[in-house]
Amino acid sequence: MVVFTGAGVSAESGIPTFRDSLTGLWERFDAASLATPDAFRLDPALVWGWYEWRRMKVLQALPNPAHRAIAALAGHVPRLTLVTQNVDDLHERAGSTEVIHLHGSLHQPRCFSCARAPDAPLETPVEPEGGRRLEPPRCVQCGGQLRPGVVWFGESLPSNALEVAFAAAKECDLLLSVGTSGMVFPAAQMPGLAWEAGAVVVHVNPQAQADREREYALAGPAGEQLPALLELAFGRA
Secondary structure, eight states: OEEEEOHHHHHTTTOOOTTSOOOGGGTTSOGGGGSSHHHHHHOHHHHHHHHHHHHHHHHHOOOOHHHHHHHHHTTTSSOOEEEEOOOSSHHHHHTOOSOEETTEEEEEEEETTTOOOOSSOOOOOOOOTTSSOOOOOBOTTTOOBEEEEEOOTTSOOOHHHHHHHHHHHHHOSEEEEESOOSOSTTGGGHHHHHHHTTOEEEEEETTOOOOSTTEEEEESOHHHHHHHHHHHHHSOO
């Protein structure tokens, strides 16, 4: 089985998506305009402050029933591969292991100059004093500035993660596509690859639709649909 998750799963834990309007200090910004290499080159303190604010919101959030149901599901099938477009760690905190993060992670920065990852984890983020700007830490290897460890617009997805994810999609018997719009490529190819290889595909989100054989829709919040599906299939949520 492959479970492929998107922003809708984290949104149920209160984490804003890129389609949501920003609030507070960030209300006059467009999230997409801060998620590019050029934006970091132009104003690294502004971009780092924005991502530390996002990381703070993630750490304040808790896994929801969808995250927990996916973690529990792994104990009922011979093999489960969890692939996510999300850059938070809510799947891991719910108990899932070996999560494939196609778009990187807020918690794993790297140097903008040499790409080296720091040896020590990031400190707990704090709200920038006096505004939005927060100077990025420096790389111990080359002295360059650390950047968020996420995939920005205009950047390629990590090739190893994408290769493993696509291979799992082509080999699975069942793919659950959960909380994703199916509009962000190349990750959005996952359900199609599984279906073309003969798998059953189930879409789980409030606007879920199924148009082909071997394709099903569970229209509703993932936090409701996945526990119900788990109970129906295995007698427990």
